[in-house]
Amino acid sequence: MTDWNAKNPYTSKLTENYVLNGKGSGKETRHIVFDLGDSGLEYKAGDALGVIPICPPEIVADLLSLGGFTGEEQVETNLGICSLHEALSTRYEVHRVSKKWIEGLGSRVVSGDGPIEIKIVSRDRVSTSDGSTVMSWNGSGNEDDLPSGYSEIISPNDPAEELWNKLTSDPKSMEDYMWTRDYVDTLRDFSNISFTPQEFIDGMDRLKPRLYSIASSPEFEPGTVHLTVGIVRYSYHERDKAGLTTGYLSDRCIVEETPIGVFMSPTRSFILPEKGDVDCIMVGPGTGIAPFRAFLQQRDLNGDSGRNWLFFGDWTEEGEYYYKEEMDDWKDRGILNKHDLAWSRDGSEKVYVQHLMRENGSEIWDWIHGGGYFYVCGDKSRMAKDVHQTLIDICSEHGEMSQEDAKSFVEESMMKKEKRYLRDVY
Template identity: 35%
Template sequence: MSTSFIPETAPFNEEQRAWLNGFFAGMMGMQPGGDASAVMNAAGVSAGSLPGVAVQENEPEPEEDFPWHDDSLPIVDRMALAEGKPVERRLMAAMAQLDCGSCGYLCKTYSEAIASGEETNLTLCSPGGKETSKMIKQVLKESGDGGAAPAKPANGTAAGGTSAAGFSRKTPYSAKLIESRPLNGEGSAKDTRHVAIDLGDSDIRYEVGDALGIYPTNCGELVEAIVAAIGADPKLLTVTPGGEPKSLANALCEDFCLKDPSDELLELALSRVSDIAIKTTLSEMLEEGAPDGFDVLDVLQLAGAVPISATEFLETLSPLNPRLYSIASSQACVGNQVHLTVGKVTYDRDGRLRKGAASTMLADRLEPGATLRVFTQANHGGFTVPSDPNTPMIMVGPGTGIAPFLAFLQERDATKSPGKNWLFFGDQHAATDFLYQEELQAYLDAGLLTRLDTAFSRDGAEKVYVQDRMKQNAAELWTWLQQGAHFYVCGDASRMAVDVDRTLKAIVASEGGMSEKAAEDYVASLSKAKRYVRDVY
């Protein structure tokens, strides 16, 4: 069968067509492994130069769709959506899907860094917690040596990694604590602090909406109890993950996570105990995960007086990861300082007081003037004030979620932005938990804060939350959205943010006269346009 190189649509007669086909066929014979395009190139003829030949241009590859990248989906559903995908995509589905930056990456780039071997710490996804780290290990175990090919190197961190001043997650700055001032009134069930930190001459710059990373230290009492449980000398010289020699006590205080026990620690304890009941308990934890609040000391106490050396114990521990806090200040107002709003975390479990490492460090263990290691993490997904100073802002920030919105208001005040500002704030009791009441009232009096709607859930017979205040002001909220307002949410992802999202869609449907599907599409369009942005954890 003869091959025709000349399209039927080309304007040649039969004799010309036969001659050209013969010419190209002859050229093909001189080209080992050649094809029509190679022959035509050799002859100095391009397909596009032939009359009547349409050349299809290369279409840009469509952006990859990640259907599991939805923080409202349970992890089992996300993993089902990623079934059959390469290992880096299954790892991504295991993440919390918040792109919060607490890991120093985005969900996509963190998973790619793990798959490529560039990142070995599997516990950086703070919002995902044990659920995520357990799934990551399962995916890696299932992939084995026959898993997907390594992903391309991750494109840096969510923040670009290093500040202009040269400080980063890997090279933090030693800042000084200015104050840790209680914000709650006497009798409150909470202990929330306004934390001010001096950045000194570091030349660190940040934008409103950014976060501050802080490397915590563990409570000394917890460290002492753990050293005693393994029967070690606290002065024993050891080497930290960073290669620095330290005493065992200092290493446990500064370098290792003592909160969630690793599978390796559970396996070590299981290999040493002989009691059948304890073995069963440890086996169940390996299979289902340790109970909430069950920490490293609990494992050692459960195992009892079994021989565990300091060296093998340290090998089972995860690194002590930094904590990220939404910045509650604008540098246009505070200069070389950075402010935070931090809720102190303590609770009792089995007769022992458990303490959040970073929050109790900031509230109790550091005195003014003490140093702490910090770095800045850039905001993600447009979580910052609108570029147009005339654009209205609606901010929903209950509890410590108010932090970034203090920064937003300071920025708007400093830049004399004329756009309207509406804040929804909620907590337990107005008398004791109205965080920054004086500052907010001053903004109201000055006209910077156009509206302030509060919801104090424990002050009435029925609990009232920020989403309830949104419903009560649905018509006005819809009007602001129609005027181009940006809608921001900061706070708890699992409950508050879900309720606020559901309420926003209901308001759009009712006030906009839309179907449920149309309202969802409208809210999705707000997100795509960076007019609906969340900083949730």
């Protein structure tokens, strides 16, 4: 059987691709189904699917035009020689300007006035207490705290010079600049710089596949893989932009038509309990619902006697109650024993999954004390951290442990030794 992987992906097609949101929703979350055809690909509930995106053709065309290239020029890439068009379409991420590439610009802006130093420091995304994501900077900004090979030159009275001066005088503005621009924006800003085709791609980030938690059980949905994908869209500098892979899946992959490279990314840890009589608590707001749809399908098929408790939520009940009918059916049939829904934008106060966990602390403790599994899937930076702390607080309060003992119980016993606190967060 062929060993499909990231370097040798199976070429699949979509059989379904539709928006899960209700009318008026501010989100675009899609249910996307891939056909496994005669690939022989196998998976289990809990696994992820790797998807290989193709860059937006309009960005590739704009880049070729701005660089003055035909696209036929040959370039050397990590995967061997290919045409510039091929490289920009399938081998590099052209939708976000890379730090390395923009750092390289410094040496290409020519000055008559002596060198101007360029400082670029590393960036991190950081969550704030109000839930927003901001950029923070590392690096002192001192003269001797430059990445190697920096110290370049700009010509006076050139608009590019002014911009470059601004960017290099304040690390935060460089970071902000890079966060909101792709290569088209940057080439327009620095239109005086010319490149060879090879110089053009050197320093661009290599194109990477993206992983998606599978939202189906292979036995429940034979021959297919289902995903729940949150489409990333934003607009900057009067241009609408999209996440590389989510934009590709949403806007350019036509059902039964577009060939799409995929591969399996099996999990060894995010799995159902071996025994069917074990209780499962699942916390999966937003797209975090995906693997729990797969788990519920699998447990339904298995006829498992263990109870299932799902904590789900998103902005509004009307707009984001994904898979409502399926959940209702599982509730009616006694498969989904408890179902708590946290709508963060339906009322005057935010309701998050961890608030509902706290309200149900005593019962959660009973399930856990009785050997139940505890699963979390979805946003890593905020939700998973808060759910983690809430779980510790619940164990402390209802299991009558000190905070320290509860932390050790959750992180050492449940997570590491017994492997019944499992997370799939991103």
